[in-house]
Amino acid sequence: xxxxxxxxxxxxxxxxxxxxxxxxxxxxxxxxxxxxxxxxxxxxxxxxxxxxxxxxxxxxxxxxxxxxxxxxxxxxxxxxxxxxxxxxxxxxxxxxxxxxxxxxxxxxxxxxxxxxxxxxxxxxxxxxxxxxxxxxxxxxxxxxxxxxxxxxxxxxxxxxxxxxxxxxxxxxxxxxxxxxxxxxxxxxxxxxxxxxxxxxxxxxxxxxxxxxxxxxxxxxxxxxx
Amino acid sequence: xxxxxxxxxxxxxxxxxxxxxxxxxxxxxxxxxxxxxxxxxxxxxxxxxxxxxxxxxxxxxxxxxxxxxxxxxxxxxxxxxxxxxxxxxxxxxxxxxxxxxxxxxxxxxxxxxxxxxxxxxxxxxxxxxxxxxxxxxxxxxxxxxxxxxxxxxxxxxxxxxxxxxxxxxxxxxxxxxxxxxxxxxxxxxxxxxxxxxxxxxxxxxxxxxxxxxxxxxxxxxxxxxxxxxxxxxxxxxxxx
Amino acid sequence: xxxxxxxxxxxxxxxxxxxxxxxxxxxxxxxxxxxxxxxxxxxxxxxxxxxxxxxxxxxxxxxxxxxxxxxxxxxxxxxxxxxxxxxxxxxxxxxxxxxxxxxxxxxxxxxxxxxxxxxxxxxxxxxxxxxxxxxxxxxxxxxxxxxxxxxxxxxxxxxxxxxxxxxxxxxxxxxxxxxxxxxxxxxxxxxxxxxxxxxxxxxxxxxxxxxxxxxxxxxxxxxxxxxxxxxxxxxxx
Numbered sequence: 001x002x003x004x005x006x007x008x009x010x011x012x013x014x015x016x017x018x019x020x021x022x023x024x025x026x027x028x029x030x031x032x033x034x035x036x037x038x039x040x041x042x043x044x045x046x047x048x049x050x051x052x053x054x055x056x057x058x059x060x061x062x063x064x065x066x067x068x069x070x071x072x073x074x075x076x077x078x079x080x081x082x083x084x085x086x087x088x089x090x091x092x093x094x095x096x097x098x099x100x101x102x103x104x105x106x107x108x109x110x111x112x113x114x115x116x117x118x119x120x121x122x123x124x125x126x127x128x129x130x131x132x133x134x135x136x137x138x139x140x141x142x143x144x145x146x147x148x149x150x151x152x153x154x155x156x157x158x159x160x161x162x163x164x165x166x167x168x169x170x171x172x173x174x175x176x177x178x179x180x181x182x183x184x185x186x187x188x189x190x191x192x193x194x195x196x197x198x199x200x201x202x203x204x205x206x207x208x209x210x211x212x213x214x215x216x217x218x219x220x221x222x223x224x225x
Numbered sequence: 226x227x228x229x230x231x232x233x234x235x236x237x238x239x240x241x242x243x244x245x246x247x248x249x250x251x252x253x254x255x256x257x258x259x260x261x262x263x264x265x266x267x268x269x270x271x272x273x274x275x276x277x278x279x280x281x282x283x284x285x286x287x288x289x290x291x292x293x294x295x296x297x298x299x300x301x302x303x304x305x306x307x308x309x310x311x312x313x314x315x316x317x318x319x320x321x322x323x324x325x326x327x328x329x330x331x332x333x334x335x336x337x338x339x340x341x342x343x344x345x346x347x348x349x350x351x352x353x354x355x356x357x358x359x360x361x362x363x364x365x366x367x368x369x370x371x372x373x374x375x376x377x378x379x380x381x382x383x384x385x386x387x388x389x390x391x392x393x394x395x396x397x398x399x400x401x402x403x404x405x406x407x408x409x410x411x412x413x414x415x416x417x418x419x420x421x422x423x424x425x426x427x428x429x430x431x432x433x434x435x436x437x438x439x440x441x442x443x444x445x446x447x448x449x450x451x452x453x454x455x456x457x458x459x460x461x462x463x464x465x
Numbered sequence: 466x467x468x469x470x471x472x473x474x475x476x477x478x479x480x481x482x483x484x485x486x487x488x489x490x491x492x493x494x495x496x497x498x499x500x501x502x503x504x505x506x507x508x509x510x511x512x513x514x515x516x517x518x519x520x521x522x523x524x525x526x527x528x529x530x531x532x533x534x535x536x537x538x539x540x541x542x543x544x545x546x547x548x549x550x551x552x553x554x555x556x557x558x559x560x561x562x563x564x565x566x567x568x569x570x571x572x573x574x575x576x577x578x579x580x581x582x583x584x585x586x587x588x589x590x591x592x593x594x595x596x597x598x599x600x601x602x603x604x605x606x607x608x609x610x611x612x613x614x615x616x617x618x619x620x621x622x623x624x625x626x627x628x629x630x631x632x633x634x635x636x637x638x639x640x641x642x643x644x645x646x647x648x649x650x651x652x653x654x655x656x657x658x659x660x661x662x663x664x665x666x667x668x669x670x671x672x673x674x675x676x677x678x679x680x681x682x683x684x685x686x687x688x689x690x691x692x693x694x695x696x697x698x699x700x701x702x
Contacts, residue, residue, distance in 0.1 A: 009571040013560070020559040076557070085555030085614070088520055089572035090544040148383060155376050159366035168362050169380065172355040176390040179398065207390060214386055218379045221300055225523050370484060461485060 003098075006091040010099025015106060017076060024072035025107060028065040032115040035061040036122050054123040055185040059178055061115055062108075062138065063145065067167050067174075069107050070149040073100045074157035087223060097219035101150040101212075108142045125189070133188045133197065137181050140204040144177030145170075147208065151215040154222050173211070180204045233454045240447030247444045250437025258430040265427060274332040276430050280438035281321045282346050285353055286388065287442060288318025292360065293385025296378030308374035309457060311381060313449035315360050317442060322354040349395045356384040471534055473498050473622055473653040474519060478528030481514055488514040490677040491528065498621075501644070501654045501667050503685070506674035507700055512657040515674065516624050519655065520549045532622055545573055548620035550628050554611040558600025562591055562610050565599055566617060573618040585613035588646075589639065605636040612643055623647055625656040629663045637663060665689050673699055 018024055039057045043050075077083035086096055116138060120127055149170055156165040184200035258276045265272035291314040299307040329347045330340045341347070360380050367373045474496035481489045489511045496502055504512050517523045518530050521537025521544055529536065535543035556565050563582060570578035586592050589609040594602060599610060608631075615623065623644070629637055644654055645667055656664055661671075665685070673681035673696060680699050686692045 005574070006572060009568060013557070013568050016564070017557060017559045079558060080556050081551075081553035082555050082557055084522065084549075084553065085569070086572065087522060088544060088547070088549050088555075089569070090541045090574065091572055092541050151379070151383070155363065155379065158372065158376070159363070161366050165362060165366055169359045172352055172359065172391070173383070173387055175352060176387070176394045179394045183397070203393070210386060210390075211383075214383060218382060221375060221379055224375070225517075 003092065003095050006089075006095035007098040007102060010086070010096060011102040011106070014073065014076070014100065014103035018072065018103070018107065024069045025111065028068045028107075028111045029114055031068050032061045032065045032111065033118065035064060036115075036118060040122060050123045051189065054119070054125060054189060055182050057123070058116070058119050058134070058185060059141075059182045061119065062112060062141065063174055063178055065111050065115060066108050066142065066145040066149065067170060069111065070104060070146070070153045070170075071156070071163055071166055072107075073104055073150060074153050075162065078157065093220040093223040094216055096223065097150060097154075097216050100154075101146055101215075104146045104150055105142055108146055109139065112138045112142060130188050130191070134185060137184045137188070137201065137204070140201065140208060141177050141181040143208040144181075144204060144211065145174055147211040147215050148173040151219055151222065154219065177204055177207050180207065230455075230458065233451055233458065236454065237448055237451035240444055240449070240451055242444075243440060244444030244448055247437055247439075247441030250433065250440055254430055254434040254437050257433060262426060262430055273430075274328060276434045277328065278325060278332070278346060279431065280434045281325045282350055283435060284438045284442040285318050285321040285325065285350065287439075288314045288321065288446070289353060289356060289381075289388065290385050291446075292318070292377075292381040296381035296385075299374060299378045300382075305370075305374060305457065306454065308370075308377065309453040310446070310450050311374075311377060312364070313446050313453050315357055315381075316449055317445040319354070319357045319361070320445070321438075321442070322350055322357060325350045326354060343398065345395045345399050348398065349391060352391045352395070353388070356387065360384070470498055472496060473500075473533060474655070475531045475534070476515075476519075476528070477530075479515075479518065479525050479530055480527035481511075481518060481523065481525055487677050489518075492674075492677075492679055494672070494679065494682075496653060496655065498653055499648065499651050499669075501648055501664070501669045502656065503661055503664065503668040503671050504655055504657045504674065505659075505661060505671065505696065506680075509676075510674040511677040512674050513626055516549075516626050516655065516657055519622070520544075520547050520624055522549075545618055546621045548615040548618065548623045549626070550611060550615040550624070551626035552628070552630050554599075554607050555614065556599045556607060556610060559598060561596045561598055562586070562602070562613075563595045565610065566614060569614050569617055575618055581617055581619075585617050588616075588643065589613040604631065605633045608632055608636045609639055612640055616643065616647065619650075621652060623652055623654045625654065625658070627657055627659065629658055629660050641667070661692070662689055675700060 036057060039053060039060070043053060074083070077086070087093070112135075116131070116134065119125070120131060125131070149166070152169045152173075153162075153166055156162040156169065159165055180200050180203045184197055184204070187196045187200070254276055258273050262273070292311045295307045295311040295314065298304075299311065325347075329344075329350065333342045333344070333347070334340050360377060363380055364373050364377055367376060472495045474494065476492055476494040479489055479492040479494075480487070492511075492515065504515070506512050514523070518525055519532060519537075521532075521540070524538040530538075532543060533546050535546075537543045537547065557568075560568065563586070566582045566585065567578060570582060575581055583592075586595050589612060591606065591609055591613065594606055599607060602610065608628075612628075625644075628640055632640065641664060644656070644664060647654060648667060654667075656668070658664065661668075668685045671681065671683060671685050671692065672679060681695070686695075
């Protein structure tokens with residue numbers, strides 16, 4: 001049983017189930033729009049320009065939306081103890097991590113696909129190539145949020161307070177990628193040259209690789225009973 | 226009294242002795258810094274809080290790294306005592322963090338007139354404190370001691386790998402301002418550059434303080450480790 | 466001297482504790498091919514723990530457990546030899562019966578999955594309901610689907626944890642027939658149950674666990690009533 005097939009089967013199964021009722025996706029979008037609207041309404045129009053606020057809002061929106069989607073992954077395995085059904089199969093637990101992570105990432109990317117154009121619209125951002133740059137940062141950041149997030153949601157779901165514990169555990173881990181992504185976005189929107197950007201993207205990529213690797217290595221220890 | 230129980234008592238006694246040594250060291254730092262060290266040029270008396278701050282931050286970071294290391298060893302060897310040590314180290318780390326987060330604003334108010342500033346050490350302390358908080362939140366949400374140990378180890382390892390990223394973030398966050406390095410006093414946010422490196426008379430209380438706080442850390446953790454071991458022993462005795 | 470076939474299950478000195486509770490203490494058990502073992506005992510005796518150790522879901526604290534000469538914990542490859550059925554169905558409510566089976570088939574790396582799925586759906590009388598979401602099916606149909614899922618990959622060892630609990634007569638009958646069919650194919654079955662009457666005729670051997678230890682292990686006596694008396698005596702001791 002190849003690792004790749006098992007990973008894709010698990011991710012496909014997750015996405016198919018999510019498609020059937022779309023609760024995680026819908027809550028994430030609603031949350032993102034809520035954040036957008038609150039920031040705009042709460043702004044003091046005289047002293048804070050839309051442009052100054054834009055990067056902040058983008059990243060608050062995406063970070064919170066990600067946390068909202070993460071719990072779905074292992075909660076859905078709880079009914080009928082479906083997780084045991086997977087653990088009984090002749091596949092390595094690491095395949096389960098990668099499958100869940102892939103599904104989480106796909107979901108977050110779809111949310112970003114909806115949320116970012118809304119952000120462009122509400123904050124009067126000129127849609128040019130810089131949007132593509134923002135997209136690249138958004139993908140790297142999504143990886144950075146979902147890697148530890150997938151591991152922690154597997155842990156949190158074993159406790160009574162899963163929905164509360166996941167954000168508490170995840171918070172310190174979200175801050176570095178959030179910071180790198182926000183800095184990159186600020187420079188993007190200012191029209192800074194690509195060379196300014198590369199450093200921040202490299203840091204994001206470093207974070208992503210480090211935590212994807214570590215989370216996948218530690219995951220079997222969490223699945224162990 | 227069983228031999229195991231005697232060994233635990235020895236651990237606690239040794240821990241207490243080291244703790245006392247550490248406290249004496251801290252007292253010596255106070256005497257040295259308040260009695261035998263002149264006030265620093267730009268910040269006056271308030272500068273002396275560095276002598277408590279920097280070593281506390283160091284002890285806190287060491288505490289967390291130890292949580293990660295013993296966690297990794299636990300996952301490898303399965304010895305429950307490693308988890309007892311991890312919990313002890315985390316408890317002590319959190320205490321140092323609390324001291325820092327309470328005393329930091331006092332310093333900030335005196336130097337910069339604000340109760341909170343995003344100075345690198347405070348920011349770092351806050352983020353590390355969040356890591357500790359998450360660690361304890363997880364442990365208290367789990368009832369099975371084996372799960373507590375295993376998941377605690379996973380969080381500890383993840384957090385330890387995060388620490389360099391936190392350093393990086395804090396460093397870059399304040400990159401417009403010169404960074405405090407050992408021997409250099411921290412700079413207020415509006416000054417364009419820092420004072421030159423510390424002269425020996427200002428440096429020696431700091432070095433003594435590092436030794437004192439490290440001793441204090443070892444003492445606290447050893448004592449707490451012994452107490453933790455005793456608790457585990459009592460639990461298994463009750464369960465029969 | 467005819468060469469002996471290796472035992473399907475070999476358990477030596479198996480011990481497992483949860484916190485301060487000793488679920489199993491030094492269990493020795495050898496199960497040969499084609500045996501149908503009825504595992505009985507009072508609540509908390511360690512029966513489910515033993516089953517989970519056999520399935521590789523949990524690791525032993527002491528001793529060894531091998532299925533077809535492989536230790537299953539931490540060793541995914543060997544698990545294709547085991548099928549597990551408990552009162553939890555391992556199903557996804559939002560997937561149809563067929564989709565649930567397809568997922569299981571992919572996880573088990575089954576060749577010609579569609580044919581095997583059609584086979585088990587038919588055997589379970591689920592062809593009509595194949596494209597209905599599992600969450601909508603009645604409890605009895607869900608149990609039948611769970612049976613189908615457990616036997617889809619044709620496991621050499623079938624582990625059943627209280628499979629008859631909560632089953633209606635039709636589903637219980639189907640389960641009995643499925644077990645009998647698996648036995649006819651030479652599979653080995655270990656069934657934990659509080660209702661020995663359900664599979665008394667099919668069982669070949671009875672093992673009783675009490676407080677984590679084996680207290681009775683013998684070929685199945687012909688009459689259930691005789692055994693019930695023996696059992697009461699064992700547990701009271």
